[in-house]
Amino acid sequence: MLSRYFKLKLEKLGFSEVSEVLYSLSYCQGDGCSFEAKIGENEVIPIINRMHEDRPHLATERHKDLLLQYEQSQLVRQYPVYFSITQRDSHYVHDNTMSIDWEHKEDFEETLEYLLDPTESLSEHILEYAKQCARKLEPDGYGLIDAFRCEPETVWQYKTREFLIQLRKESEDIEYFDQDFYLDDEEYYSICQEYIQGRQQMATLIAEVFVLNEIDMDSIDEYEPVEQSLLSGVCFKPGDPTFGGVKSELIGEVIQSLRSSLEQLPQQQQA
Numbered sequence: 001m002l003s004r005y006f007k008l009k010l011e012k013l014g015f016s017e018v019s020e021v022l023y024s025l026s027y028c029q030g031d032g033c034s035f036e037a038k039i040g041e042n043e044v045i046p047i048i049n050r051m052h053e054d055r056p057h058l059a060t061e062r063h064k065d066l067l068l069q070y071e072q073s074q075l076v077r078q079y080p081v082y083f084s085i086t087q088r089d090s091h092y093v094h095d096n097t098m099s100i101d102w103e104h105k106e107d108f109e110e111t112l113e114y115l116l117d118p119t120e121s122l123s124e125h126i127l128e129y130a131k132q133c134a135r136k137l138e139p140d141g142y143g144l145i146d147a148f149r150c151e152p153e154t155v156w157q158y159k160t161r162e163f164l165i166q167l168r169k170e171s172e173d174i175e176y177f178d179q180d181f182y183l184d185d186e187e188y189y190s191i192c193q194e195y196i197q198g199r200q201q202m203a204t205l206i207a208e209v210f211v212l213n214e215i216d217m218d219s220i221d222e223y224e225p226v227e228q229s230l231l232s233g234v235c236f237k238p239g240d241p242t243f244g245g246v247k248s249e250l251i252g253e254v255i256q257s258l259r260s261s262l263e264q265l266p267q268q269q270q271a
Helices: 002-012 041-053 059-078 109-147 176-180 185-196 217-222 246-270
Strands: 018-024 032-039 081-087 098-104 153-159 163-171 201-211 227-236
Touching (some): 002 032, 018 109, 032 041, 041 059, 041 081, 059 109, 081 109, 098 109, 109 185, 176 227, 201 246, 227 246
Antiparallel strands (some): 018 032, 081 098, 153 163, 201 227
16 A cells, blocks of 8 residues: 555656655654656656745745756756666665666767766756655655554443443554555545545454353453454544444344354254
């Protein structure tokens, strides 16, 4: 899930030829994201425009920035150039492990000296922009991970004279989303944004039935339920006590299983 989302986000930021996204998101110092990509001649100018559009400036600084943007664009139009963003460190993954290489589309030997400094300057600007984009991936990645992660929790219990019925919530594997949901890129990106912004969560729900006189309520986790129904990939809004309407269905299912077992009990005893 993370790799696909990261590639879609990078595409929206101007990098359409991302070959690999690398990330380390373990809530540890040194965590981060990086990526490898090719920037062809058709992508360079849009990226130049993106690099400059978000920069806050005073009027005089803005004028200089617009001039630089124009000069960089003219350079690329006159002397097409390719860039490659690569990962230079095999042990760590974050924005500062990224590097950039470049080469001109044609061999401009007569003007190579003239092209060297401005192209090097442009490559440094593109690398800095790529690092900014890599840094934007990290909080989104944690947001997605957190949307699928939760502490095991009993969210509902009900006692009859003989039985305890309960509903538990557990973390979901983040890769479950890709296994069960087939969406086009725009739908996929939009749903990921719902998770990142905390408007949706996903979890596994487990409905269980225990025989009351066979368990100790203080250590219920040590006992096996007599009936159990499990549903993975339950999508719901945070704070929704119905879990998107799944709660009643799952509890009804485990109660029906209990009834079926109780109905079969006399037949088994006679046999």
